[in-house]
Amino acid sequence: MKKIFLFVGLAFLVGVLYGLYMYYKKPPDTHDLTSNFKITAQQLTKEYDENEDAANKKYLDKIIEVDGVIGEIITDGENPTISLSSMDPLSGVSCSFYSDEAKSLTAFKIGDSVVIKGKCTGKLMDVVLNNCVIQH
Amino acid sequence: MKPSFLLCILLMTSLQSPAQKYFTKTGIINFKAGTDLEDIDAINKSVTAIFDVASGQIEFACLQKGFEFKRGLMQEHYNENYMESTKFPKAVFKGKFDNLSSVDFKKDGNYPLTVSGQLEMHGVKKEINVPGTITIKGGNVSSEATFQVKVAHYNIEIPGAVKDKISPVVDIKVTCEYKVM
Numbered sequence A: 001m002k003k004i005f006l007f008v009g010l011a012f013l014v015g016v017l018y019g020l021y022m023y024y025k026k027p028p029d030t031h032d033l034t035s036n037f038k039i040t041a042q043q044l045t046k047e048y049d050e051n052e053d054a055a056n057k058k059y060l061d062k063i064i065e066v067d068g069v070i071g072e073i074i075t076d077g078e079n080p081t082i083s084l085s086s087m088d089p090l091s092g093v094s095c096s097f098y099s100d101e102a103k104s105l106t107a108f109k110i111g112d113s114v115v116i117k118g119k120c121t122g123k124l125m126d127v128v129l130n131n132c133v134i135q136h
Numbered sequence B: 001m002k003p004s005f006l007l008c009i010l011l012m013t014s015l016q017s018p019a020q021k022y023f024t025k026t027g028i029i030n031f032k033a034g035t036d037l038e039d040i041d042a043i044n045k046s047v048t049a050i051f052d053v054a055s056g057q058i059e060f061a062c063l064q065k066g067f068e069f070k071r072g073l074m075q076e077h078y079n080e081n082y083m084e085s086t087k088f089p090k091a092v093f094k095g096k097f098d099n100l101s102s103v104d105f106k107k108d109g110n111y112p113l114t115v116s117g118q119l120e121m122h123g124v125k126k127e128i129n130v131p132g133t134i135t136i137k138g139g140n141v142s143s144e145a146t147f148q149v150k151v152a153h154y155n156i157e158i159p160g161a162v163k164d165k166i167s168p169v170v171d172i173k174v175t176c177e178y179k180v181m
Helices: A002-024 A041-050 A052-059 A099-105 B003-015 B072-082
Strands: A037-040 A063-074 A081-084 A093-097 A113-123 A127-134 B021-034 B041-052 B057-063 B090-097 B109-121 B124-137 B140-150 B166-180
Touching: A037 A041, A041 A052, A041 A063, A041 A093, A041 A127, A052 A113, A063 A093, A081 A113, A081 B021, A093 A099, A093 A113, A093 B021, A093 B041, A099 A127, A113 B057, A127 B041, B021 B057, B041 B072, B041 B166
Parallel strands: A037 A063, A093 A127
Antiparallel strands: A063 A081, A063 A113, A081 A093, A113 A127, B021 B041, B021 B166, B041 B057, B057 B090, B090 B109, B109 B124, B124 B140, B140 B166
């Protein structure tokens, strides 16, 4: 009888702890994630320009390693961002970084080639990647 | 053509202020949807906004998947259960300033304005009016607007089990720093 109580009590405790763990868990950190796709900024922009729905089905929420040339770079403030250029002057890939990545971005300038890993959130004017990190 | 006449025309065209468009791809939207029982705060740092000085028209767009929460489960629930982001990936506002001509883009200051237009979110379009401010400082143009949205107006259902944790009225703040297009 005692053994059953102990077992049930333990199972209950594990359940509660697991529930708390899931409840407080942060969204996954891109640093730790393996990329689902490796692609150039040019290719990613082209696929989205040609068929946004199909591109979203393929890339939305996925971790993408994008290879491209820096068209724009913002390193001040809370919103460090790099824009990768494509053949289309009106669209590219906008990469929004974790705020603690801002320091590592100061090493880069417009025209540099860079590989960035981030989560695809869709397309507005640009294809937008969130939670980005520089992929070395 | 007489040289003085040509000069006149050149002078006239150079004195006309060019029709400016201002835009950003890194605008910020913060929202608070929590109650006393629970904080539900999210931030989106990739909001696009464009406005045209000549017509006074303005457009904002943001991706639902771009909203970041402190807790992974909250972010998942927001996208899967509440906003159905796979079906409705964006929120878009298209509207017009009531009196953009009152802003002197060359003079530093805070210019209070109202924007009226249509917000489309979760498959529902609704007319809204939002008060805000355009700030000119040292040649830089920025805007800030705070408003509230009733969740029910956009067909977003709050299940009974979490009714005391999620507010039926969400506070939204939009902050943008613009560049000339």
